Amino acid sequence: MTSVLYDAPGPRAKRRNVLISVVFFALLALLAWFVWDAMDGKGQLESALWKPFTESNAWTTYLLPGLANTLKAAALAMVIALPLGAVFGISRLSDHLAVRMPAAWVVEFFRAIPVLLLMLFANEFYDRWTNVTTEQRPIYAVVTGLVLYNASVLAEIVRAGILALPKGQSEAAMAIGLRKNQTMRTILLPQAVTAMLPAIVSQLVVIVKDTALGGVMIGFTELLNARGTLAANYGNPIPSFIVVAIIYIVLNFILTSFASWLEKRLRRSKRGTGAVLSAEDMEELNPAAVGGSFGTGAGGSI
Numbered sequence: 365m366t367s368v369l370y371d372a373p374g375p376r377a378k379r380r381n382v383l384i385s386v387v388f389f390a391l392l393a394l395l396a397w398f399v400w401d402a403m404d405g406k407g408q409l410e411s412a413l414w415k416p417f418t419e420s421n422a423w424t425t426y427l428l429p430g431l432a433n434t435l436k437a438a439a440l441a442m443v444i445a446l447p448l449g450a451v452f453g454i455s456r457l458s459d460h461l462a463v464r465m466p467a468a469w470v471v472e473f474f475r476a477i478p479v480l481l482l483m484l485f486a487n488e489f490y491d492r493w494t495n496v497t498t499e500q501r502p503i504y505a506v507v508t509g510l511v512l513y514n515a516s517v518l519a520e521i522v523r524a525g526i527l528a529l530p531k532g533q534s535e536a537a538m539a540i541g542l543r544k545n546q547t548m549r550t551i552l553l554p555q556a557v558t559a560m561l562p563a564i565v566s567q568l569v570v571i572v573k574d575t576a577l578g579g580v581m582i583g584f585t586e587l588l589n590a591r592g593t594l595a596a597n598y599g600n601p602i603p604s605f606i607v608v609a610i611i612y613i614v615l616n617f618i619l620t621s622f623a624s625w626l627e628k629r630l631r632r633s634k635r636g637t638g639a640v641l642s643a644e645d646m647e648e649l650n651p652a653a654v655g656g657s658f659g660t661g662a663g664g665s666i
Contacts, residue, residue: 413600430590438572441510449518475516480577483509506578525560558630565623569616
Protein backbone atom coordinates (compact mmCIF):
# COMPACT_ATOMS: atom_id res chain seq x y z
CA MET A 365 0.00 0.00 0.00
CA THR A 366 1.42 3.37 -1.05
CA SER A 367 0.86 6.64 0.79
CA VAL A 368 0.78 10.08 -0.77
CA LEU A 369 3.93 11.02 1.16
CA TYR A 370 5.94 7.79 1.10
CA ASP A 371 6.01 4.20 -0.09
CA ALA A 372 4.84 1.65 2.44
CA PRO A 373 7.81 -0.39 3.72
CA GLY A 374 8.24 -3.90 2.43
CA PRO A 375 9.17 -7.00 4.46
CA ARG A 376 12.90 -6.22 4.51
CA ALA A 377 12.32 -2.60 5.50
CA LYS A 378 9.95 -3.68 8.28
CA ARG A 379 12.55 -6.11 9.66
CA ARG A 380 15.20 -3.40 9.49
CA ASN A 381 12.95 -0.92 11.31
CA VAL A 382 12.20 -3.45 14.04
CA LEU A 383 15.91 -4.18 14.45
CA ILE A 384 16.76 -0.48 14.68
CA SER A 385 14.00 0.03 17.27
CA VAL A 386 15.24 -2.88 19.40
CA VAL A 387 18.83 -1.62 19.30
CA PHE A 388 17.73 1.92 20.17
CA PHE A 389 15.68 0.84 23.19
CA ALA A 390 18.48 -1.47 24.33
CA LEU A 391 20.96 1.42 24.22
CA LEU A 392 18.47 3.66 26.00
CA ALA A 393 17.99 1.07 28.75
CA LEU A 394 21.77 0.69 29.05
CA LEU A 395 22.18 4.45 29.40
CA ALA A 396 19.45 4.59 32.05
CA TRP A 397 21.11 1.76 33.98
CA PHE A 398 24.51 3.51 33.74
CA VAL A 399 23.08 6.77 35.11
CA TRP A 400 21.22 4.94 37.87
CA ASP A 401 24.32 2.93 38.85
CA ALA A 402 26.51 6.06 38.91
CA MET A 403 24.09 7.96 41.16
CA ASP A 404 23.50 4.95 43.39
CA GLY A 405 27.25 4.42 43.74
CA LYS A 406 27.63 7.96 45.07
CA GLY A 407 24.75 7.50 47.51
CA GLN A 408 22.46 9.96 45.73
CA LEU A 409 19.47 7.61 45.71
CA GLU A 410 19.46 6.49 49.34
CA SER A 411 16.06 6.40 50.99
CA ALA A 412 17.13 8.98 53.60
CA LEU A 413 17.50 11.60 50.84
CA TRP A 414 13.91 11.04 49.74
CA LYS A 415 12.49 11.21 53.26
CA PRO A 416 12.06 15.03 53.32
CA PHE A 417 9.49 14.75 50.52
CA THR A 418 7.29 12.59 52.74
CA GLU A 419 7.17 15.39 55.32
CA SER A 420 4.96 18.44 55.03
CA ASN A 421 7.72 20.88 56.04
CA ALA A 422 9.69 20.47 52.79
CA TRP A 423 6.55 21.18 50.78
CA THR A 424 5.04 24.02 52.80
CA THR A 425 8.34 25.81 53.36
CA TYR A 426 10.04 25.41 49.98
CA LEU A 427 8.26 23.67 47.10
CA LEU A 428 4.68 24.92 47.38
CA PRO A 429 5.62 28.62 47.82
CA GLY A 430 8.02 28.28 44.90
CA LEU A 431 5.32 26.62 42.80
CA ALA A 432 2.87 29.37 43.73
CA ASN A 433 5.33 32.03 42.55
CA THR A 434 5.93 30.13 39.31
CA LEU A 435 2.21 29.89 38.61
CA LYS A 436 1.64 33.52 39.57
CA ALA A 437 4.35 34.85 37.25
CA ALA A 438 3.31 32.54 34.40
CA ALA A 439 -0.38 33.42 34.76
CA LEU A 440 0.31 37.17 34.78
CA ALA A 441 2.57 36.85 31.73
CA MET A 442 -0.03 34.78 29.86
CA VAL A 443 -2.90 37.15 30.63
CA ILE A 444 -0.91 40.17 29.43
CA ALA A 445 1.02 38.58 26.54
CA LEU A 446 -1.95 36.90 24.81
CA PRO A 447 -4.02 40.03 24.06
CA LEU A 448 -0.88 42.09 23.46
CA GLY A 449 0.39 39.53 20.96
CA ALA A 450 -3.01 39.47 19.23
CA VAL A 451 -2.99 43.27 18.91
CA PHE A 452 0.51 43.36 17.42
CA GLY A 453 -0.20 40.38 15.16
CA ILE A 454 -3.31 42.02 13.72
CA SER A 455 -1.52 45.38 13.49
CA ARG A 456 1.12 43.78 11.26
CA LEU A 457 -1.67 42.96 8.81
CA SER A 458 -2.99 46.52 8.71
CA ASP A 459 -3.35 48.34 5.40
CA HIS A 460 -1.97 51.51 7.02
CA LEU A 461 1.82 51.78 6.91
CA ALA A 462 1.84 53.95 10.06
CA VAL A 463 0.32 51.04 11.98
CA ARG A 464 2.02 48.13 10.23
CA MET A 465 5.63 49.30 10.36
CA PRO A 466 5.87 50.25 14.08
CA ALA A 467 4.22 46.96 14.99
CA ALA A 468 6.74 45.07 12.85
CA TRP A 469 9.68 46.93 14.44
CA VAL A 470 8.46 46.20 17.98
CA VAL A 471 7.83 42.52 17.26
CA GLU A 472 11.15 41.91 15.50
CA PHE A 473 13.11 43.85 18.15
CA PHE A 474 11.80 42.04 21.21
CA ARG A 475 11.71 38.67 19.47
CA ALA A 476 15.44 38.96 18.73
CA ILE A 477 16.50 39.59 22.35
CA PRO A 478 16.89 36.59 24.71
CA VAL A 479 14.23 36.57 27.40
CA LEU A 480 16.89 36.46 30.13
CA LEU A 481 18.36 39.77 28.95
CA LEU A 482 14.89 41.30 28.92
CA MET A 483 14.45 40.23 32.54
CA LEU A 484 17.80 41.74 33.50
CA PHE A 485 17.04 45.02 31.71
CA ALA A 486 13.60 45.14 33.33
CA ASN A 487 15.13 44.52 36.74
CA GLU A 488 17.54 47.42 36.27
CA PHE A 489 14.73 49.63 35.01
CA TYR A 490 12.57 48.97 38.06
CA ASP A 491 15.58 49.48 40.32
CA ARG A 492 16.65 52.84 38.87
CA TRP A 493 13.49 54.56 37.68
CA THR A 494 10.58 53.21 39.74
CA ASN A 495 9.51 52.90 43.34
CA VAL A 496 9.00 49.13 43.19
CA THR A 497 10.25 47.56 46.41
CA THR A 498 13.18 45.15 46.51
CA GLU A 499 10.87 42.28 47.43
CA GLN A 500 8.51 42.89 44.51
CA ARG A 501 11.15 43.78 41.92
CA PRO A 502 12.03 40.17 40.86
CA ILE A 503 8.48 39.20 39.94
CA TYR A 504 7.96 42.51 38.12
CA ALA A 505 11.13 41.91 36.11
CA VAL A 506 10.26 38.28 35.33
CA VAL A 507 6.74 39.11 34.17
CA THR A 508 7.96 42.08 32.10
CA GLY A 509 10.61 40.00 30.34
CA LEU A 510 8.18 37.16 29.66
CA VAL A 511 5.51 39.52 28.34
CA LEU A 512 7.82 41.42 25.98
CA TYR A 513 9.35 38.31 24.46
CA ASN A 514 6.30 36.03 24.31
CA ALA A 515 3.93 38.75 23.10
CA SER A 516 6.28 39.18 20.12
CA VAL A 517 6.30 35.44 19.44
CA LEU A 518 2.53 35.20 19.85
CA ALA A 519 2.12 38.12 17.46
CA GLU A 520 3.86 36.11 14.75
CA ILE A 521 1.71 33.08 15.58
CA VAL A 522 -1.45 35.18 15.22
CA ARG A 523 -0.25 36.74 11.96
CA ALA A 524 0.71 33.36 10.50
CA GLY A 525 -2.57 31.79 11.61
CA ILE A 526 -4.63 34.49 9.90
CA LEU A 527 -2.54 34.41 6.71
CA ALA A 528 -2.89 30.62 6.57
CA LEU A 529 -6.65 30.89 6.08
CA PRO A 530 -7.91 30.61 2.48
CA LYS A 531 -8.16 33.95 0.70
CA GLY A 532 -11.69 33.06 -0.26
CA GLN A 533 -12.76 33.82 3.30
CA SER A 534 -11.78 37.48 2.99
CA GLU A 535 -13.03 37.74 -0.58
CA ALA A 536 -16.44 36.36 0.39
CA ALA A 537 -16.66 38.84 3.25
CA MET A 538 -15.81 41.70 0.90
CA ALA A 539 -18.40 40.45 -1.57
CA ILE A 540 -21.19 40.84 0.99
CA GLY A 541 -19.94 44.29 1.97
CA LEU A 542 -18.22 43.64 5.28
CA ARG A 543 -15.51 46.06 6.30
CA LYS A 544 -12.03 44.75 7.10
CA ASN A 545 -12.41 45.05 10.86
CA GLN A 546 -15.74 43.19 10.67
CA THR A 547 -14.11 40.49 8.55
CA MET A 548 -11.26 40.13 11.00
CA ARG A 549 -13.51 40.04 14.06
CA THR A 550 -16.34 37.82 12.85
CA ILE A 551 -14.75 35.57 10.21
CA LEU A 552 -10.95 35.33 10.28
CA LEU A 553 -10.09 35.40 13.99
CA PRO A 554 -12.65 32.78 15.12
CA GLN A 555 -11.30 30.33 12.53
CA ALA A 556 -7.65 31.20 13.11
CA VAL A 557 -7.87 30.69 16.88
CA THR A 558 -8.61 26.99 16.48
CA ALA A 559 -5.74 26.53 14.04
CA MET A 560 -3.34 28.55 16.21
CA LEU A 561 -4.22 26.85 19.49
CA PRO A 562 -1.47 24.15 19.43
CA ALA A 563 1.23 26.74 18.73
CA ILE A 564 -0.18 29.09 21.36
CA VAL A 565 -0.21 26.32 23.98
CA SER A 566 3.37 25.42 23.13
CA GLN A 567 4.33 29.02 23.82
CA LEU A 568 2.41 29.01 27.10
CA VAL A 569 4.40 25.94 28.17
CA VAL A 570 7.56 27.89 27.34
CA ILE A 571 6.34 30.72 29.58
CA VAL A 572 5.92 28.34 32.53
CA LYS A 573 9.44 26.95 32.08
CA ASP A 574 11.07 30.33 31.45
CA THR A 575 10.04 31.57 34.88
CA ALA A 576 13.03 29.54 36.13
CA LEU A 577 15.37 32.03 34.43
CA GLY A 578 14.34 34.66 36.95
CA GLY A 579 15.41 32.43 39.80
CA VAL A 580 18.84 31.90 38.26
CA MET A 581 19.80 35.54 37.64
CA ILE A 582 17.65 37.93 39.67
CA GLY A 583 16.72 35.93 42.75
CA PHE A 584 13.08 35.27 41.96
CA THR A 585 11.95 32.54 44.39
CA GLU A 586 10.19 30.30 41.87
CA LEU A 587 10.07 26.50 41.97
CA LEU A 588 13.60 25.79 40.75
CA ASN A 589 15.09 28.45 43.00
CA ALA A 590 13.19 27.04 46.00
CA ARG A 591 14.56 23.61 45.12
CA GLY A 592 18.10 24.95 45.52
CA THR A 593 17.33 26.15 49.04
CA LEU A 594 15.71 22.83 49.89
CA ALA A 595 18.67 20.85 48.55
CA ALA A 596 21.11 23.02 50.52
CA ASN A 597 19.23 22.34 53.74
CA TYR A 598 18.62 18.63 53.26
CA GLY A 599 21.65 17.71 51.13
CA ASN A 600 19.63 15.95 48.43
CA PRO A 601 20.29 17.72 45.09
CA ILE A 602 19.51 14.77 42.80
CA PRO A 603 16.21 13.74 44.46
CA SER A 604 15.13 17.38 44.61
CA PHE A 605 15.85 17.82 40.88
CA ILE A 606 13.83 14.69 40.11
CA VAL A 607 10.85 15.83 42.19
CA VAL A 608 10.84 19.31 40.63
CA ALA A 609 11.15 17.81 37.14
CA ILE A 610 8.09 15.65 37.85
CA ILE A 611 6.18 18.73 39.04
CA TYR A 612 7.01 20.58 35.82
CA ILE A 613 5.99 17.56 33.73
CA VAL A 614 2.65 17.24 35.51
CA LEU A 615 2.01 20.98 35.28
CA ASN A 616 2.72 21.18 31.56
CA PHE A 617 0.78 17.96 30.90
CA ILE A 618 -2.29 19.48 32.55
CA LEU A 619 -1.87 22.62 30.44
CA THR A 620 -1.54 20.72 27.15
CA SER A 621 -4.41 18.36 28.05
CA PHE A 622 -6.68 21.31 28.75
CA ALA A 623 -5.65 22.89 25.44
CA SER A 624 -6.42 19.66 23.55
CA TRP A 625 -9.85 19.50 25.16
CA LEU A 626 -10.48 23.17 24.33
CA GLU A 627 -9.37 22.70 20.72
CA LYS A 628 -11.76 19.75 20.22
CA ARG A 629 -14.58 21.72 21.79
CA LEU A 630 -13.93 24.72 19.56
CA ARG A 631 -13.82 22.53 16.46
CA ARG A 632 -17.14 20.92 17.37
CA SER A 633 -18.76 24.28 18.07
CA LYS A 634 -17.62 25.66 14.70
CA ARG A 635 -19.15 22.90 12.63
CA GLY A 636 -21.79 24.17 10.25
CA THR A 637 -25.41 23.82 11.35
CA GLY A 638 -26.91 24.27 7.90
CA ALA A 639 -28.79 27.37 9.01
CA VAL A 640 -29.56 30.02 6.42
CA LEU A 641 -29.05 33.68 7.27
CA SER A 642 -32.20 35.71 7.12
CA ALA A 643 -32.48 39.26 5.85
CA GLU A 644 -32.58 40.48 9.46
CA ASP A 645 -29.30 38.66 10.20
CA MET A 646 -27.63 40.22 7.17
CA GLU A 647 -28.91 43.66 8.10
CA GLU A 648 -27.48 43.26 11.61
CA LEU A 649 -24.06 42.42 10.13
CA ASN A 650 -24.01 45.21 7.57
CA PRO A 651 -27.07 47.46 7.28
CA ALA A 652 -25.54 49.46 4.40
CA ALA A 653 -25.05 46.42 2.22
CA VAL A 654 -28.54 45.08 2.88
CA GLY A 655 -30.20 48.43 2.34
CA GLY A 656 -28.04 49.26 -0.67
CA SER A 657 -26.63 46.60 -2.97
CA PHE A 658 -28.74 43.82 -1.44
CA GLY A 659 -31.89 45.86 -1.03
CA THR A 660 -34.74 46.20 -3.47
CA GLY A 661 -35.87 49.77 -3.27
CA ALA A 662 -39.08 50.93 -4.92
CA GLY A 663 -39.12 49.44 -8.35
CA GLY A 664 -35.66 47.92 -7.82
CA SER A 665 -34.65 44.31 -8.16
CA ILE A 666 -32.18 42.07 -6.38
